[in-house]
Amino acid sequence: MYAYDDIDRTLVNERVAEFRDQVKRRLSGELTEDEFKILRLQNGVYLQLHAYMYRIAIPYGTLSSEQLRRLAHVARRYDRGYGHFTTRQNIQFNWIKLAELPDAMADLAEVGIQSMQTSGNNMRNVTSDQWAGVAPGEVEDPRIWAELLRQFTTLHPEFSFLPRKFKIAITASAHDRAAIKIHDIGLRLLKNEQGETGFEVLVGGGLGRSPFIAKTIKPFVHGHDILSYVEAILRVYNQYGRRDNIYKARIKILVHELGIETFAAEVEEEWQQIRDGVLKLDDGIVEDIRSRFFYPAYETLPHMPDELRQAAHDPKFEAWRKNSVVAHKVQGYAIVTVSLKPIGKPPGDATADQMDALADIADKYSFGEIRVGHEQNLALPHVRKRDLPAVWKALDAIGLAIPNVNLVSDIIACPGLDYCSLANARSIPIAQEITRRFANHDTANLIGRLHINISGCINACGHHHVGHIGILGVEKNNEEFYQITIGGRADEGAVLGTLIGPAVPYAEVADVVEDIVEAYLALRASPEELFVDTVARLGVEPFRERVYATR
């Protein structure tokens, strides 16, 4: 966990007071909606179909139990008893009243939670691997650097009125769980031959109307130079990024139109002017940030405790353990993923009661820490293996011991037309129906790893382009239709999915997914060949034939 200092607390409290005054002036008529809109957006306040939506940042996906309890409190007191975890390590409340927002914001500020820059054309929440700091084989904890970037980019005047929103993700593992290649800037932490920490810097990734996979702009930038290099990228973007056309305003369009070589040359020229200036990081600054991250006092524990050996006789426990528990960097500990994808329920939602219970479980079994992943699941990052049976029972009691992580029912979905003012079609009911079709755990296990991503419009908040199966809602003559892509992936081998054919109506989407899965089971070279690898080997044609032969 990262401990806020007085500067952080003052900044957040001042922002609450400022926003309280802005809301007061809006409600009195002193500010028009046109004047107020940019102010509310800078604080994560959107207007959706039914109500205001309040988006709160969870920097690099790390939450304390105290913070999770406070989110539960906000859900209960100011909203309708639940929150929605998003694909960018945020949580959203869907029913909040403008008049009560300053109070909710103040309650959150008391525990170091804030919503600055969770919308608007500025630097958004810096995201990272939800297993940061605990994953075996990780180069080092990327959150130290994510926190440096968070502090650097928060209220930075050069980054407050960018051509468009800007997102950074950072990972320090070979397997990319932070989807860095679909971000405006992706950072992969690594060591050079001298053992010094630095980053492979990628730029120009993003989804939406014009999807692009990020390209490497520089294979190694020393950690000391990362702020100046990021600033150089943003200066070039600020100078050349299009402000005349919202659909062409993201940096991915600039990188695409200039070409990565020309863009890189522009950045290099800018960087050479500033790299040895005030943004040069010395070890003292980095170590100061590092010193404010607290790590558990791990015990020396056996690899296979008796409690775990005995619990293995229970097939339900074993099914959950094999699916949701992975190795920790410290022997005797494990990382537990808590699926927020119950069969037939909205993906990524958690009730206030579940949040409170999870906070209690984290206190008892995970050193009071919870993580949020971009797949809209949570994680308990430091569980003693001997406590796994107890954790499983505790999660089961709140309906969250669901052994479907990375399986076909672990669906990423945006809020869609049930909530969102931008959406063309519903996402959540599609996800619910698909999970019902694949509710049988043995069937889901037989299918293996398969990521379904659903977006209710081309803005792609559900990351449909990079789903193994991607589903995009469109509107045709006042009816909901869905385009289906297959073969996408968001990890280190990120690739955009391929459209398999004409859009299908709402009622047929789950049938189509079943057809695709049946085709995969018939076509895969072996049970070990994942869906996405079968598509890569065979292309989309066999799947297209299967889906459209009878349609």
Place this chain on the structure above:
Amino acid sequence: MTSPLQQKIKITGPSIITANRTWDGAVIYRTGTKSWSDELTDAAIVRTADEARALLSEAVADDLNAIGPYIAPVEVATDGAVKPGNMREHIRLTGTTIALPAQA
């Protein structure tokens, strides 16, 4: 930002003016008595572009109470019953098509 009044108004059937209420964001409908209601049945029905422009102009002027007024289609049955004219407006009127997590 382009005002809705600066956009070309084209309506193909009965329509209403809807918006969200400023203090809580709730869905509201413009009535024929220069006010707002959260009941669609209270909404003033317009059938021509001129009628729509006049009602929209009145709604836009009430910036204190309403956000983002716009014209939305409705269906009017022979008995006068009014229904939303598309899925988006149906969801705005009746709420999400899914059970909310805390209610499920």
